[in-house]
Amino acid sequence: MAARIEGYAFIGDLHTAALVSRDGSIDWLCWPRFDSDSCFAALLGTPEHGRWRIAPKDKGAKLSRKYRDSTLVLETKIETKDGEALVIEFMPPHEDASHLVRLIKGVRGRVAMRSELVLRFGYGAIVPWVTRRSELTLRAIAGPEKVVLRTRVRMRGEDMKTVGDFEVAEGDTAYFVLSYGASHLPDPHPIDPEAALEDTTTYWREWASQCHEAGDWSQPVRRSLITLKALIYEPTGGIVAAPTTSLPEQLGGMRNWDYRFCWLRDATLTLLAFMNAGYYDEAKAWRDWLLRAVAGAPDQAQIMYGIAGERRLTEYPLDWLPGYENSKPVRIGNGAHGQLQIDVYGEVIDALYQALKGGLPENKQSWAVQCKLLEHLAEIWHEPDRGIWESRGEPRHYVYSKVMAWVAFDRAIKCIEEFDYDGPVDDWRALCKRIHADVCDKGFDRELNSFVQSYGSKWLDASLLLIPSTGFLPVDDARVRGTIEAVEKRLMQDGFIMRHDPGEIETGLTHGEGAFLACSFWLADCYVMLGRKDEARKLFHRLLAIRNDLGLLAEEYDVGKKRQVGNFPQAFSHIALVTTAHNLSSPDKPAEQRGDGREGSAGQRS
Numbered sequence: 001m002a003a004r005i006e007g008y009a010f011i012g013d014l015h016t017a018a019l020v021s022r023d024g025s026i027d028w029l030c031w032p033r034f035d036s037d038s039c040f041a042a043l044l045g046t047p048e049h050g051r052w053r054i055a056p057k058d059k060g061a062k063l064s065r066k067y068r069d070s071t072l073v074l075e076t077k078i079e080t081k082d083g084e085a086l087v088i089e090f091m092p093p094h095e096d097a098s099h100l101v102r103l104i105k106g107v108r109g110r111v112a113m114r115s116e117l118v119l120r121f122g123y124g125a126i127v128p129w130v131t132r133r134s135e136l137t138l139r140a141i142a143g144p145e146k147v148v149l150r151t152r153v154r155m156r157g158e159d160m161k162t163v164g165d166f167e168v169a170e171g172d173t174a175y176f177v178l179s180y181g182a183s184h185l186p187d188p189h190p191i192d193p194e195a196a197l198e199d200t201t202t203y204w205r206e207w208a209s210q211c212h213e214a215g216d217w218s219q220p221v222r223r224s225l226i227t228l229k230a231l232i233y234e235p236t237g238g239i240v241a242a243p244t245t246s247l248p249e250q251l252g253g254m255r256n257w258d259y260r261f262c263w264l265r266d267a268t269l270t271l272l273a274f275m276n277a278g279y280y281d282e283a284k285a286w287r288d289w290l291l292r293a294v295a296g297a298p299d300q301a302q303i304m305y306g307i308a309g310e311r312r313l314t315e316y317p318l319d320w321l322p323g324y325e326n327s328k329p330v331r332i333g334n335g336a337h338g339q340l341q342i343d344v345y346g347e348v349i350d351a352l353y354q355a356l357k358g359g360l361p362e363n364k365q366s367w368a369v370q371c372k373l374l375e376h377l378a379e380i381w382h383e384p385d386r387g388i389w390e391s392r393g394e395p396r397h398y399v400y401s402k403v404m405a406w407v408a409f410d411r412a413i414k415c416i417e418e419f420d421y422d423g424p425v426d427d428w429r430a431l432c433k434r435i436h437a438d439v440c441d442k443g444f445d446r447e448l449n450s451f452v453q454s455y456g457s458k459w460l461d462a463s464l465l466l467i468p469s470t471g472f473l474p475v476d477d478a479r480v481r482g483t484i485e486a487v488e489k490r491l492m493q494d495g496f497i498m499r500h501d502p503g504e505i506e507t508g509l510t511h512g513e514g515a516f517l518a519c520s521f522w523l524a525d526c527y528v529m530l531g532r533k534d535e536a537r538k539l540f541h542r543l544l545a546i547r548n549d550l551g552l553l554a555e556e557y558d559v560g561k562k563r564q565v566g567n568f569p570q571a572f573s574h575i576a577l578v579t580t581a582h583n584l585s586s587p588d589k590p591a592e593q594r595g596d597g598r599e600g601s602a603g604q605r606s
Helices: 193-207 215-230 262-275 280-294 343-357 368-379 400-417 425-442 462-470 478-490 516-530 533-545 572-583
Strands: 008-012 017-021 025-032 038-040 051-056 063-066 076-079 083-090 098-118 129-134 137-142 145-153 154-156 159-168 171-181 554-559 564-565
Touching: 008 083, 008 215, 076 154, 098 193, 159 171, 171 193, 193 215, 215 572, 262 280, 262 343, 262 572, 280 343, 280 368, 280 425, 343 368, 343 400, 368 400, 368 425, 400 425, 400 462, 462 478, 462 516, 478 516, 516 533, 516 572, 533 572
Parallel strands: none
Antiparallel strands: 008 017, 017 025, 025 038, 025 051, 051 098, 063 076, 076 083, 083 098, 098 159, 098 171, 129 137, 137 145, 145 171, 154 159, 554 564
């Protein structure tokens, strides 16, 4: 059985990523891209679906692990009765091919080890043909896929696996380098594993050294930013929501989605997280990816795209995989890509405005694209949609969607006012006023003294916590205060915020999922804006405490089982962590919006 979700480490090379369990098993790796078929899929099945375990033979060995400081290089210390060894695992960026490197160094005495490699292409379905190319080289091929293993450890075939037994003594190093290539091309060139280790360590430390300090929270912020950097598909600048698919939001449940794509909804906060930390190259690459992705007919804009901007993300199940802890189905692709979610228009326009405000070089096509999107939004903002949580039930008039439609026109007005752009500003001001009045009239329930999930409903939704951070209304507005109080009362569970009202049954959303971690960070941001910094710090500490031993967060947290759930590691959780840390560490309360939040104002995320 796969490890607990929080039991995994994460390594990557800016093209793809691998998950490594505490006991030395790589249970998930898609090659050569995040969204490619996997060659290790034990995470969603059994060892027979593919894994690579390097572990001590002594079952009583003591294991401890950490990342090398400010890197994505994983080190696992092994202590046995006979000695001590160090396993070092990483994926070097910027090589001609993608490589997975595992070094086992003897520290003292002697440690007996075993490597068991189970390659299964096609998400665990296809057994490759393995041949020995030389004394040091094995090659596995199936269809278009090829993997080459180079090692001085003598490997042998055994029950459709490739295994090897070896010992490391003090001062010795055993190495394994697994490299991916297309089967019709020559084998990937060999690399020097020790030189690759030095280069990879240097790369990550130099990158991390550019990070702006965040006061008491500098260390968790740096780790989260390294995680976000490793979720970037560097050739395009696209950022995957997570490197995994179908890790369940409810253990044993059906809410299992493929997150190896790029969501427009993450655009603004991703951009601000990088810019606030000083990473303008990454912010610019993300902004440019965003513009390429949405280019085209505005009525064909999607809520998510592939990492190179692909639009067709057809969803289908993998029936041969039993799923993580029997959570079925295992899904590839994501059917939500075809949904109408009006809030993403606001995210796109807001992100492009923030890019200008943050000083990113102007992109000449940006304003023309925005004007076309706004023209289309003016025609559809009043329609029902599927909302921020991508309901697969009937469309509704979600309050957050309408708020973000207001944000889209509000930021366009700011572009004209602050950057001398041309546009129908009077029409946009009128639309801002109309949308604002519509939301306040139909989206606020006076009996509950709170905004609600959708027009006419009595249910709450954690996305309502974002109303003040968008500038739609100031945080000291009585309606906003009432909403925050209602969310605390009805959506809080053991100190964490659930994204859905527990009584809500009408939108096709099932319940039993964990607390959506970003929502709890949003509440902390509200506390900062309200001047309740002690409560914000307390909540932030609670959220930091549920990170795994390496500082990683999944999408959700099961408060009953005290386990992380959902895809892992989750970009949105780490983006929210970085945002809240900067809010807490800034004397200027950056979460608070300037502007009065009235119909035509232009608040901003800052």
